[in-house]
Amino acid sequence: MHSYDHMAAGSLKIGNIFGINVELHWSFILLLLFTLILQLYLGFAIIVLLFVCVFVHELAHSVTSLRNGIKVKEIVLLPIGGISNIDAVKMKPDVEFNVAIAGPITSLFIGGLFGMLSAVSPIGIITFIFQWMFILNIFLGIFNILPAFPMDGGRVLRGYLERKHNEFDATMLTVRISTYIIALFLIGSFIYIITTNVSLVYKETYALIYLFIAFWLYGGAQAEKQTAILRKDTAGLNVSRAISKGFIIVKPNTTVKKLYSLFKETNEHIILTKINGGYGLVDLFRRRTDSAKTAIDLAIPIIKIPSQTNVVDAVSKINDSGIALVVQNDKPIGIITPQRLQALISLHIMNKIRETKSRQYGF
16 A cells, blocks of 8 residues: 555654665554464464565555655555555656556565465475465455555556546545445455354454454545545645745854854744755754754754645645745745644635635625
């Protein structure tokens, strides 16, 4: 799976590849601990291999994104497929199609490799592991290719539909199809539960798992719907409407003593300086160390956002950093925060509602 928002709180960072943070979700960690506590060492080996396969699945999304010039914030690994948090930019339909399809195809390919290995390997524990990895990777590929949000298949479908429809209509149609898929999933799950010959405890467990998956799918579909509606309602509303001029830019070699003097003189608490070809936020209070002598020693890199960026896309871009520099022709023109953007969005929506009511009731 890939996502435009951070969806996996409670994750542990385990590494970095191609400049992308790789995190392990708590559910994966819980599975590993559970198998070790019960001394299910074979299960532990299968879960570790599954972890590697899920990582390769998500890496396929990320590499495809990077090759198309789209930044990837992080990869969060879950047992059911993981999440690639991709920079919230509007992808071209063919790019979104390629990024979304890369993961499931990779999983199906890996599943095929394990299937061939299980066919030629001698009967034993290794073959048993190969067979399980074949089943899990095929399931991972098929599950993620379901034409429903927030699965990869939902984005594949939207990317295909955008060839004939605009983004909003393609999203709404995909959300409608997602609802049908969820309904069919629930009906199929119900039939399976009442017809399978297992104890009541197992049936209740299956029911809870299937309900969790259905609610998760429904929540993802509704999130895509709300984002699409918000993007439509804020069309033409860009970040230049929400900028603040309340900042100063200093040279990288400005001394800490001079920085404090500027803070007192200007009363501006946002100080920027050039760093690594971009700009950084000079943190005078939380990051000061005895070794810090100049502005660049205290600078934290911040992202740059073009002034014509849609406000909804900008919110998700700066959620983690808390602040961004707005540029026009690569020159700083102001700063924005999520709070200012959300306030602008709220006022814009309220104004549209007021105008609609005025037209309806003639006042």
